[in-house]
Amino acid sequence: MQRSRLITFFETTGSVLAMAYALLIASNTGNEILGFSLLLVSALLFAGWGWLDKRWAFLALQFFYAASALIGLWRWS
Numbered sequence: 001m002q003r004s005r006l007i008t009f010f011e012t013t014g015s016v017l018a019m020a021y022a023l024l025i026a027s028n029t030g031n032e033i034l035g036f037s038l039l040l041v042s043a044l045l046f047a048g049w050g051w052l053d054k055r056w057a058f059l060a061l062q063f064f065y066a067a068s069a070l071i072g073l074w075r076w077s
Contacts, residue, residue, distance in 0.1 A: 007052050014045035036072035043069060 001009075017038045024035035043065035050059030 003052060007049055010045045010049035014042045014049065017042035032076040033073065036069045036076065039072070040066055040069035
């Protein structure tokens with residue numbers, strides 16, 4: 001896949017998943033495991049985007065989001 005298309009895929013998919021995560025957690029409907037799973041996948045996609053686009057601070061931020069997702073998964077499981 002072409003680099004620019006891969007970046008667009010990571011950016012768009014990661015954004016949609018992050019929005020879904022936020023809605024699931026905010027709705028307080030018992031979907032925390034799904035929500036934190038989406039956050040983890042989103043962080044991995046954003047990390048890929050950061051790596052490909054050489055956005056090192058953004059990449060570092062994704063480690064925090066991934067850690068938050070793992071803590072959430074551990075806490076709610």
